[in-house]
Amino acid sequence: MNSNANANANALPQSGTIRIENLRKSFAAAHPGHEPHYIIKDINLTIRGGEFFILLGPSGCGKSTLLNIVAGFIGKTEGKVALGEKEIVRPGSERAMVFQQADSSLFPWLTVRENVEFGLRMRKVPKAERRRTSDHYIRLVGLAGHEDKFPKELSGGMKQRVQLARVLSNDPAILLMDEPFGALDAMTRRTMQKELIRIWQETNKTVIFVTHDIQEALLLGQRIGIMSVGPSSQITDLYDNPLPYPRNVTEPKLIELLDTIQSHFDE
Numbered sequence: 001m002n003s004n005a006n007a008n009a010n011a012l013p014q015s016g017t018i019r020i021e022n023l024r025k026s027f028a029a030a031h032p033g034h035e036p037h038y039i040i041k042d043i044n045l046t047i048r049g050g051e052f053f054i055l056l057g058p059s060g061c062g063k064s065t066l067l068n069i070v071a072g073f074i075g076k077t078e079g080k081v082a083l084g085e086k087e088i089v090r091p092g093s094e095r096a097m098v099f100q101q102a103d104s105s106l107f108p109w110l111t112v113r114e115n116v117e118f119g120l121r122m123r124k125v126p127k128a129e130r131r132r133t134s135d136h137y138i139r140l141v142g143l144a145g146h147e148d149k150f151p152k153e154l155s156g157g158m159k160q161r162v163q164l165a166r167v168l169s170n171d172p173a174i175l176l177m178d179e180p181f182g183a184l185d186a187m188t189r190r191t192m193q194k195e196l197i198r199i200w201q202e203t204n205k206t207v208i209f210v211t212h213d214i215q216e217a218l219l220l221g222q223r224i225g226i227m228s229v230g231p232s233s234q235i236t237d238l239y240d241n242p243l244p245y246p247r248n249v250t251e252p253k254l255i256e257l258l259d260t261i262q263s264h265f266d267e
């Protein structure tokens, strides 16, 4: 199942395909006289439109840095990152980030519905259409009946669902998810993982999902890119996971793959 790292996915280009070529990123040295070093180095990767791709790696290896470059939040140092034929140089409405802490992305003075409709309102979408869209996504994430609540009245999992509904209501082609369930308890996390797969299957979006949890990576991803320990982190291996959804942690094939991937980090 281990395909060549840095090899391109062998699908035809579609809208939503992300190409990363010879990507390097360094930050300015924190102290005068210190040389800046590459956080990530020579990353080559193609993520197909509609694919559920996992970036898996140890803490501090540069997963968020890579995701932030794809989001257009930070610039690259060298190389190329493109969506379709268009180079990514800034944020764009076709890409949306879901953060680990929903709290920092929700407006506490707005209700669930108002939070979900925020982007639509900014784009001056007429009220009736805003309502239809927010109804749809609030239902999709399982929050029907909670429309008029404020964030402080919601559990962590519910807040994360609001964040997801808000992102989805703007209909981005690409979801960039930075350990979105990392702050949730194990049971809520499992529920959210299942919900995310259901939503992804319904909406056919490209997902890049960052995690350092191997089991989560195996439950969710069609492909897993393993990042090495930084600095100069690279994608050292790519694994296909063709198991059908919903997946179960007790499936022998999943356990086998888990052992193989775990061995990367035991070395």
Ligand SMILES: Nc1ncnc2c1ncn2[C@@H]1O[C@H](COP(=O)(O)OP(=O)(O)OP(=O)(O)O)[C@@H](O)[C@H]1O
Binding pocket: 027, 028, 039, 057, 058, 059, 060, 061, 062, 063, 064, 065, 066, 212, 230
């Ligand atoms: N703005 C910055 N300036 C300097 N160094 C930075 C900056 N942002 C990140 N780094 C460094 O880049 C490295 C990678 O950080 P990054 O957050 O991308 O890792 P990560 O794999 O997402 O980690 P985690 O899993 O712990 O969230 C770290 O050593 C971090 O200190």
